[in-house]
Amino acid sequence: MQARTPLFTPVLIVGCIIVLVSFAVRSSFGVFQIPIAQEFGWLRAEFSLAIAIQNLAWGIGQPIFGAISEKIGDKKAIVLGAVVYAIGLVLSSFAVTPEAHQVYEILVGFGIAGTGFGVILAVVGRASSDENRSMSLAIATAAGSGGQIFGPPLAEWMLSFISWQETFLVFAAMILAMVALLPLMRAPAASKVEVQESMGATLLRAFRDPSYTFIFVGFFSCGYQLGFVTAHFPAMITEMCGPIAPGSMLAGLGVTSTSALGAVAISLIGLANIGGTLLAGWAGKHYQKKYLLAGVYTGRTIAAAVFIMMPITPMSVVVFSLVMGSLWLATVPLTSGLVAHLYGLRFMATLYGIVFFSHQLGSFLGVWLGGRMYDAHGDYTMVWWIGVGVGAFSAIVHLPIRERRGAVAA
Secondary structure, three states: OOOOOOOOOHHHHHHHHHHHHHHHHHOOHHHHHHHHHHHHOOOHHHHHHHHHHHHHHHHHHHHHHHHHHHHHOHHHHHHHHHHHHHHHHHHHHOOOOHHHHHHHHHHHHHHHHHHOHHHHHHHHHHHOOOOOHHHHHHHHHHHHHHHHHHHHHHHHHHOOOOOHHHHHHHHHHHHHHHHHHHHHOOOOOOOHHHHOOOHHHHHHHHHOOHHHHHHHHHHHHHHHHHHHHHHHHHHHHHHHOOOOOOOOHHHHOOOOOHHHHHHHHHHHHHHHHHHHHHHHHHHHHHOOHHHHHHHHHHHHHHHHHHHHHOOOOHHHHHHHHHHHHHHOOOHHHHHHHHHHHHHOOOOHHHHHHHHHHHHHHHHHHHHHHHHHHHHHHOOOHHHHHHHHHHHHHHHHHOOOOOOOOOOOOO
């Protein structure tokens, strides 16, 4: 009788730590919107564009780092990503013009690509058994939410006694420190069957498949919603939310200002997303992923529409954060699992990276449009409703996907 492969392996554990640290830093950038704009007297669109460029560079860098990892090895690609990430943060700490921030965020975006989902999920996917793969991808994705839980409050806390420039330097040191764990990450090589097919042949097979196009297009709205909320929700809550009552439960927990609530909201989204992502991983093993993805996008659309139609209060912020959080990154293990299911594991990092580029195009638009529409109208209502529309579109576009049973790497 063959022994069962353990779910928690060194590859999964180290991969989770790397994603956790990478996303802790990445998810905190919305906290810096107001401090940086106030220090230099910039319009909201200036630093928003820097974050938008970061997200776009992340999307462009994802397939590039996927191809690098498949050519020179996963660990070398991750080291390169960490170094680029740290350099971008250090240079950003010395930036005093919008243009400098926008240029340096290209490096930060590429660094996130090298230390984020694309490379890590491919390694985890290869190191997992067929039985454990869906849940392993979900756990690694949930680790990103773990970073989101403590990243924004950590940034908010550090800003209470050091400058945003020094906070960036601390984050750079955190990114470099995680490289020490890479010797423990050892993933098996691809199977002989998968090695026989070249990268070009695999990409051509995917590009000719309408299902891959639907996955690519559908991931756009996920990026739009996540990018906008991560970058603008803290500032939106700070300025548009009703006051926190002195005797309320939030005040009792030390959340006495709407700016603090903005950071906490991002953490609540991350906290709820751990459960939601793990549930998505479990469900992806038992049900067709395309229907699960359509359901996630439908849930997001309804939650966003209800939130913006109601008065924004501390309670509505908490409820929305928990609901949205449960659906936040649930798309990632389902989408990456669907790519692996249809096209195999050999070039998963590149194939998922290309799909993720669509995600980051949406993220760029959500972040940039948020800043531009805020400067034009003084609030985020219009850009929020656009997010509701693209979410409904994604719910529909996943339905025609042909999720063939018995595909490679099911």
